[in-house]
Amino acid sequence: MQKLLEIQNLSVNYGAIQALQAIDLFINEGEIVTLIGANGAGKSTTLKAISRLVNPVGGRIFYQGQDVTRMAAHQVVRSGIAHSPEGRRVLTRQTVLTNLELGAYGRSDRLGIKADLEKQFLTFPRLGERRQQLAGTLSGGEQQMLAIARALMSRPKLLLLDEPSLGLAPQIVLEIFAVIRQLHQQGVTILLVEQNANLALQTANRVYILEAGQLTLTGNAAELLTDERVRQAYLG
Amino acid sequence: MDITLFLQQFLNGLSIGSVYAIFAVGYTLVFSILGIINFAHGAVFTLGAYFTYFLSGGAVGTNGLLANLALPFQFSFAIALLLGSILSGLSAIAIERLAFRPLRLKGADPLLTLVSSLGAALVIVNVLQYLVGAEIYTFSEGIYGDLPASINLGTAERPIMIRTVQIIIFGVSAVMVGILTYGIGFTRMGKALQAVAEDATTASLLGIDPERFITLTFFVSGFLGGMAGALVGSSVSIASGPYFGIAYGLKGLGVIVLGGLGNIPGAIVGGMVIGLAEAFVPTDFSGYKDAIAFAILFVMLLVRPQGLLGRSRIQKV
Numbered sequence: 001m002q003k004l005l006e007i008q009n010l011s012v013n014y015g016a017i018q019a020l021q022a023i024d025l026f027i028n029e030g031e032i033v034t035l036i037g038a039n040g041a042g043k044s045t046t047l048k049a050i051s052r053l054v055n056p057v058g059g060r061i062f063y064q065g066q067d068v069t070r071m072a073a074h075q076v077v078r079s080g081i082a083h084s085p086e087g088r089r090v091l092t093r094q095t096v097l098t099n100l101e102l103g104a105y106g107r108s109d110r111l112g113i114k115a116d117l118e119k120q121f122l123t124f125p126r127l128g129e130r131r132q133q134l135a136g137t138l139s140g141g142e143q144q145m146l147a148i149a150r151a152l153m154s155r156p157k158l159l160l161l162d163e164p165s166l167g168l169a170p171q172i173v174l175e176i177f178a179v180i181r182q183l184h185q186q187g188v189t190i191l192l193v194e195q196n197a198n199l200a201l202q203t204a205n206r207v208y209i210l211e212a213g214q215l216t217l218t219g220n221a222a223e224l225l226t227d228e229r230v231r232q233a234y235l236g
Numbered sequence: 237m238d239i240t241l242f243l244q245q246f247l248n249g250l251s252i253g254s255v256y257a258i259f260a261v262g263y264t265l266v267f268s269i270l271g272i273i274n275f276a277h278g279a280v281f282t283l284g285a286y287f288t289y290f291l292s293g294g295a296v297g298t299n300g301l302l303a304n305l306a307l308p309f310q311f312s313f314a315i316a317l318l319l320g321s322i323l324s325g326l327s328a329i330a331i332e333r334l335a336f337r338p339l340r341l342k343g344a345d346p347l348l349t350l351v352s353s354l355g356a357a358l359v360i361v362n363v364l365q366y367l368v369g370a371e372i373y374t375f376s377e378g379i380y381g382d383l384p385a386s387i388n389l390g391t392a393e394r395p396i397m398i399r400t401v402q403i404i405i406f407g408v409s410a411v412m413v414g415i416l417t418y419g420i421g422f423t424r425m426g427k428a429l430q431a432v433a434e435d436a437t438t439a440s441l442l443g444i445d446p447e448r449f450i451t452l453t454f455f456v457s458g459f460l461g462g463m464a465g466a467l468v469g470s471s472v473s474i475a476s477g478p479y480f481g482i483a484y485g486l487k488g489l490g491v492i493v494l495g496g497l498g499n500i501p502g503a504i505v506g507g508m509v510i511g512l513a514e515a516f517v518p519t520d521f522s523g524y525k526d527a528i529a530f531a532i533l534f535v536m537l538l539v540r541p542q543g544l545l546g547r548s549r550i551q552k553v
Contacts, residue, residue, distance in 0.1 A: 073440035106443030
């Protein structure tokens with residue numbers, strides 16, 4: 001299998017705090033990999049380092065064999081990595097449609113963009129119904145759908161999903177995870193950061209567990225789901 | 237009040253209000269994207285007036301390093317105004333590079349940037365004074381070509397006189413507001429600009445380069461500020477020389493606060509309100525125009541602290 005993304009020895013500091021300490025991680029093409037761990041373990045920081053919202057103090061990030069460690073954030077998305085950020089961060093003062101169109105900002109193939117727009121409305125019919133509505137007026141679940149759909153509008157090879165279940169009703173969470181599996185079947189490679197470890201392990205192929213900025217355990221998701229240590233620490 | 241006098245003052249108010257509006261839009265654009273008041277905006281207003289004055293054939297006065305010099309070529313007012321505004325936009329980009337960007341990239345407190353923009357304003361004013369002196373510059377009489385100095389919109393018995401320059405000011409300002417509203421509201425770049433203004437980090441995740449849009453914003457802001465300066469300067473002369481823009485800078489600040497900080501329609505409405513309010517100040521009190529304008533602002537803010545069209549601000553924690 002081809003490694004789509006490879007992180008070597010990555011460290012990130014916030015001031016004096018070491019958020020990530022020399023982590024190594026890779027994602028094969030076509031996989032769903034999940035990163036789980038407690039609050040503040042460095043899960044979001046890992047995603048932010050990949051999409052270049054934070055500067056690592058050490059280590060390298062390779063995407064399709066190319067070193068992207070020092071690339072600018074707006075170039076990362078153009079190279080095929082889309083990030084649906086923590087807290088959704090939809091543009092509240094713009095319509096659903098504009099949010100989606102801006103998701104395709106780096107693209108110039110008008111017809112392709114149009115087709116992808118229709119595809120999002122097919123995947124998320126509620127976004128289609130609300131396309132002229134301001135994103136700030138959407139419910140939390142709808143905003144999450146918009147954040148994912150917006151990320152997909154750049155036609156990514158690698159999708160970074162940060163806490164897509166956060167603060168949502170169980171029914172909506174199931175809906176969103178159904179979409180995540182569907183995207184995986186369509187061939188999108190996914191790095192999923194989740195608090196809901198149970199759901200994450202059931203969805204992913206492989207798993208990395210972060211504790212206080214360090215990777216402590218990695219393996220096959222199905223195996224870790226029955227691992228006693230994991231059950232005690234994360235599945236309760 | 238007599239109806240013709242009322243109409244007369246109304247037209248005066250519209251004209252000056254429209255120029256306040258484009259000046260204030262330039263101000264508020266930078267605020268909307270950076271959350272910082274650019275105190276050098278008044279200096280760019282002054283620069284625009286000087287650029288246009290020299291490009292339209294004006295000579296330097298008898299003071300300053302460049303005394304008595306003039307450009308070896310000259311343009312019609314329309315071309316000079318356009319070029320002067322472009323140069324003002326480029327000056328604003330230079331201000332951004334020197335006074336804003338270095339601090340922003342270091343993550344400095346916005347208050348520091350506020351002070352450095354004030355510093356940039358003082359440097360510009362002093363350099364101008366060094367180069368061209370501190371005297372009043374008046375655009376030459378024939379600057380608008382063959383157009384009459386003023387026209388009568390009323391009748392011979394009840395004249396409503398409006399100066400041609402006031403019509404030009406209103407027309408140019410209205411066109412600028414139209415282009416800007418379309419450009420920001422309905423184009424791909426305009427939407428990207430709004431995205432940067434709302435959340436620059438998220439914009440970068442969408443493939444938008446925030447720095448490029450900050451540069452563009454300063455250019456447009458400087459273009460509008462310089463154009464406002466040139467229009468006012470051609471109408472009433474570059475009074476108080478290099479210090480010309482300071483009073484307007486302060487008033488522009490009042491306008492954007494009145495309209496709602498960072499709100500473009502607010503800046504336009506605010507400019508018109510202040511312009512009209514000033515026009516209706518009785519002649520006996522015209523020396524107190526600014527005080528009256530700011531009194532209106534103060535009272536309004538007591539009632540609506542977020543400005544006329546501003547959103548109420550929810551403090552982020």
